[in-house]
Structures are given as structure tokens and as C-alpha cells.
Amino acid sequence: MRNNLERLWVFAILFINGWTFALPVTEETMPIWLTPVQLIHGIFIHELLLMAYLGFLVVKLDGYLPIRRHGASEIAFLIFGLALLGVLSNAINFQLLQLMGACRLFLLAIYFLLSIHWAKKYGPTFVLRTLLFGIASSGAINIYYAFKISPMELGGLPFLLGQNGPGGPLGISVVLSAWLMLVRKTLFDTTIALATGAIGVFGSSISYSKLSMLMAGFGLIAWVFVLCLTIVGRRSRRLTAMILAILLAIAFANQDLITRYLQGVDTFINYKFVSMDDRSIETRSQYFIITAEILLRHPLLGVGYGGFYDAATATEGYKSNRSTEEDAEAGQRGESNPHSSFLYYASANGLPGLLLTMLLFIMVLRAYWRTLSRNGMSGRVLWVCLAVSYFIFGMTLPTLFNTAILYVPAAVGISLRNHTRSGTSMIRAAIIPIPS
Numbered sequence: 001m002r003n004n005l006e007r008l009w010v011f012a013i014l015f016i017n018g019w020t021f022a023l024p025v026t027e028e029t030m031p032i033w034l035t036p037v038q039l040i041h042g043i044f045i046h047e048l049l050l051m052a053y054l055g056f057l058v059v060k061l062d063g064y065l066p067i068r069r070h071g072a073s074e075i076a077f078l079i080f081g082l083a084l085l086g087v088l089s090n091a092i093n094f095q096l097l098q099l100m101g102a103c104r105l106f107l108l109a110i111y112f113l114l115s116i117h118w119a120k121k122y123g124p125t126f127v128l129r130t131l132l133f134g135i136a137s138s139g140a141i142n143i144y145y146a147f148k149i150s151p152m153e154l155g156g157l158p159f160l161l162g163q164n165g166p167g168g169p170l171g172i173s174v175v176l177s178a179w180l181m182l183v184r185k186t187l188f189d190t191t192i193a194l195a196t197g198a199i200g201v202f203g204s205s206i207s208y209s210k211l212s213m214l215m216a217g218f219g220l221i222a223w224v225f226v227l228c229l230t231i232v233g234r235r236s237r238r239l240t241a242m243i244l245a246i247l248l249a250i251a252f253a254n255q256d257l258i259t260r261y262l263q264g265v266d267t268f269i270n271y272k273f274v275s276m277d278d279r280s281i282e283t284r285s286q287y288f289i290i291t292a293e294i295l296l297r298h299p300l301l302g303v304g305y306g307g308f309y310d311a312a313t314a315t316e317g318y319k320s321n322r323s324t325e326e327d328a329e330a331g332q333r334g335e336s337n338p339h340s341s342f343l344y345y346a347s348a349n350g351l352p353g354l355l356l357t358m359l360l361f362i363m364v365l366r367a368y369w370r371t372l373s374r375n376g377m378s379g380r381v382l383w384v385c386l387a388v389s390y391f392i393f394g395m396t397l398p399t400l401f402n403t404a405i406l407y408v409p410a411a412v413g414i415s416l417r418n419h420t421r422s423g424t425s426m427i428r429a430a431i432i433p434i435p436s
Contacts (some may be wrong), residue, residue, distance in 0.1 A: 009053055009131050010118050016046040017136020017404055021169035022203065024142045025162025028149050034141060047104070050111055057177040069105045072116055072414055075367065075407075077361040079109035082401065085349040085356065086305065093304035099333060101305050105402060112407040116277070119415030125185050127193045129410045132180060135173045136196040144165050146206065153208075155264030167204055167212030168397045169405055174200035174219025175389050176409055178226045179382055182375060183416060194243070197223060205265045210272055210280070210397040218385040229378040278394075283324040284396070287338035289317035294347045295354075302350040306334025311347065341393075341400035357401055361394060364410045371413040 022038040036044055046419055050125050059372040086102030119127045124414050140162050150158035160167055177196035184190050195326035197219065294303060294317040303311040309331025318326075330336050337344045342361075346354035372379035372386070 013046050013049045014130040014339045015134040018131040019138045021135050022139040022166035024145050025165045026282050048281040076109045082356045090299040090351045093094050095304040095306045097306040115408045116415050124412045124415045125189050128180050132196040136199045139170050139199045147369030155204050157264040163207050164209045167207030167209040169202045170203040171212040171215030174216045175386050178222035179321030182226045211392050212275050215389040218389050222382045222385040225381045282322050286322045291343045291347050300350045302348045308347050309336035337398040340395050344398040368413050371417045
């Protein structure tokens with residue numbers, strides 16, 4: 001009974017975390033359960049559940065966490081280092097409200113280590129499946145409300161509510177769902193993988209976001225190779241054939257609807273990638289120049305998480321006609337950013353922040369490679385799709401390193417690699433152990 005409750009607790013943390021990624025972002029009034037509620041400044045429901053779980057585990061294990069060391073401690077150390085840099089930078093720049101955001105990275109490092117523990121205890125597919133289940137669920141809700149309250153913008157399709165915000169996680173979820181399909185253990189794994197892939201592709205196709213559509217495109221490439229491997233494998237050949245037959249029957253019965261959808265998606269793609277005079281690439285590239293100027297003026301600890309607006313508007317690069325106008329209200333709230341995770345931490349934490357994020361990104365991709373390269377051609381192609389998708393995410397969104405979208409899947413990868421190893425290592429939690 002106690003183990004079942006603990007498993008349910010872990011499920012709630014992972015599912016609610018995934019749920020926050022693709023919720024609708026709109027000025028329309030939404031039910032409270034469709035908004036990512038902050039219980040305390042910077043602390044969301046799943047993070048409060050995580051802190052409570054950590055306290056429970058500390059009592060249960062006398063201050064120790066059963067974590068395998070292989071590939072985990074280095075990544076956790078880099079996350080802790082980035083958190084420490086954030087604390088120092090925001091303290092020196094007198095941004096006390098931003099300290100909570102910096103401290104969240106300490107919690108994310110622990111979350112990463114705990115995810116390895118959960119993958120070992122409940123299975124790697126449990127962790128990945130539950131996170132994707134949350135993303136797919138909120139993505140389906142977003143799509144539902146997009147058709148319900150949004151006008152039909154292009155090709156008879158509405159825009160996803162939030163575009164880049166939920167579009168990024170939905171795009172990356174297509175690649176991750178292909179990975180779940182590759183390592184699946186149960187029919188439930190297969191179901192969640194297929195549902196997440198379908199919802200991710202559909203949501204990305206109406207996101208009106210280049211980055212989301214590109215990531216979903218790489219996800220489809222990964223799916224092709226994974227499905228080819230699945231069809232070849234005797235173990236699941238019959239099940240795969242049955243699922244494909246069902247999907248083909250559904251497609252045949254709704255061919256008019258599917259045709260209209262594909263025509264609408266084609267309109268989206270042509271408008272966004274071909275015919276539209278879009279300045280987004282030009283304005284985003286200008287952020288590199290703006291951030292470089294900020295680094296020259298604040299090379300050691302940057303301008304803090306909330307200082308980008310004031311620092312950016314004071315640069316020569318911002319005065320160029322290639323630059324986009326920053327939102328003054330967002331700047332006052334400390335929410336302005338260079339629309340890139342790497343540039344965000346470079347401007348916020350200086351050169352050490354840029355170095356740590358680059359090392360962290362490389363270490364995570366290395367962990368993925370060590371796991372996926374064991375799966376032959378399908379695994380290698382999946383790694384390329386995953387690496388490119390995460391790079392696109394990191395270059396266009398500021399949330400790669402301060403959310404679990406990178407760390408929880410990385411923990412799954414490390415757990416899969418060490419699945420055949422025997423024994424565990426005890427890593428002391430970042431707290432004082434409770435005396436026995």
C-alpha cells in the first residue's frame with residue numbers, strides 16, 4: 001500500500017509537470033485548472049509536491065538518495081553551478097525577486113537525480129511515459145480550445161493558443177514519443193507514444209511557429225526509423241500491423257477531413273516558410289549582437305535574470321533597424337529575454353553562465369548518445385533528431401535549462417544505459433542527514 005502511494009505521488013509530480021508545458025496561453029478567461037498556478041512566487045504545484053516528496057525520502061533513507069553515479073553527478077553538478085551563478089548574479093544586481101528563479105535550479109538538479117531514482121525503481125518507461133502523458137493531455141486541451149475560441153486563420157485552421165510557448169514542448173514531445181516507442185515495454189507505453197506523437201504533430205502544425213514545426217518534422221523522421229525497426233521485429237510485428245490497419249481504416253473513413261487538414265497545414269507551411277516576409281530570423285540574429293555587447297560590459301556575472309531589458313536597450317545593437325522593439329511592461333516585470341536559452345544565461349550570468357550552459361548541453365547530449373547508439377541505426381537517427389530539436393529549442397526559447405524538458409528525459413537515458421549494471425551508489429542529498 002505504501003509503495004503504491006509513493007508511486008502515485010511520483011506519477012503526480014511528473015504528470016503535473018508535463019501538464020504545465022502545453023497549456024493554453026490566451027487572453028480569454030480559462031478555468032483555473034488550465035493555468036499554470038504559482039502557489040508561491042516561482043513555485044508551481046509539481047515543485048511543491050517534489051519538495052514534499054524529497055522531505056519524505058530524506059526521512060525514509062536518513063538523508064541519502066540511491067542514485068547511480070554514471071553520468072549523473074556531472075550533469076547535476078553543472079545544474080547546481082548554474083543555480084549558484086544565478087544566486088550570485090541576482091544578489092549583486094539587487095534583483096531579490098529573481099532569486100527564487102535562481103533557487104529553482106537547485107530544485108531542478110535534485111529533480112534530475114530523483115528522476116534517475118524513479119526510473120530505477122519503477123522503470124525508465126514509467127518516467128518518460130508519465131511526463132509525455134502530461135504534455136499530451138494539456139496539448140489536447142490546447143487544441144480543443146484553439147478550435148473552440150479561435151478564428152480560423154489559415155487554410156481553415158486556428159492558431160494554437162500560445163504558439164511558441166506550448167508549441168516548443170509539443171514539438172520536442174514528438175521526438176521523445178518516438179524514443180518511448182523504441183524502448184516500450186507494455187501496450188500502455190505504445191498507446192502513450194502514439195497519442196503523444198499524434199497530438200504533438202497536430203499541435204505543432206497549427207502552432208504558427210517555425211521552431212515547433214521544425215522539431216515536429218525531425219520527430220516524424222525519428223518515427224519513420226523507429227516504425228521500420230518495429231515492423232522488422234518479430235516480437236511486435238502482429239501488434240504493429242493491427243495498429244497500422246486501424247489507423248488506415250480511420251484515415252479512409254475520414255479522408256475528406258484529413259484532406260482539408262493537410263491542405264490547411266500546407267497553407268501554414270507555405271505562408272510561414274516560403275511566401276511570408278518574416279523578420280523573425282533577422283531580429284533573432286540581432287540578439288547575438290545585443291548579448292555580445294552586454295557581455296562586454298558585464299562579463300563576470302551578467303545583469304541578472306531581470307536585467308535584460310535595461311541592458312539591451314542601452315546597447316548600440318538595439319538601436320539598429322534589424323532589432324525588434326522590447327516590451328517595456330515585460331521589462332518592468334523582469335520578463336524580457338533574448339529568446340534563446342544560451343543567450344539568456346549569457347546575459348544573465350555572464351561568460352561563466354554561457355560556458356556552463358554549453359557544457360551542460362554537451363553533457364546531456366553525450367548521455368543520450370551513450371544510450372541511443374546501442375539501438376543501431378534507429379537509435380543513431382533518433383539521437384540526431386533529438387540533438388537538433390533540443391538545439392533549436394535552446395536557440396529560440398529561454399526555457400531549456402530552467403525546466404524539466406531537458407533533465408527528466410536525460411535521467412531516463414542515463415537509467416536506460418545503466419539498466420544492466422548491478423548495484424547502486426548512495427549519493428548524499430543536499431541537506432543534513434537525519435540522525436538514526
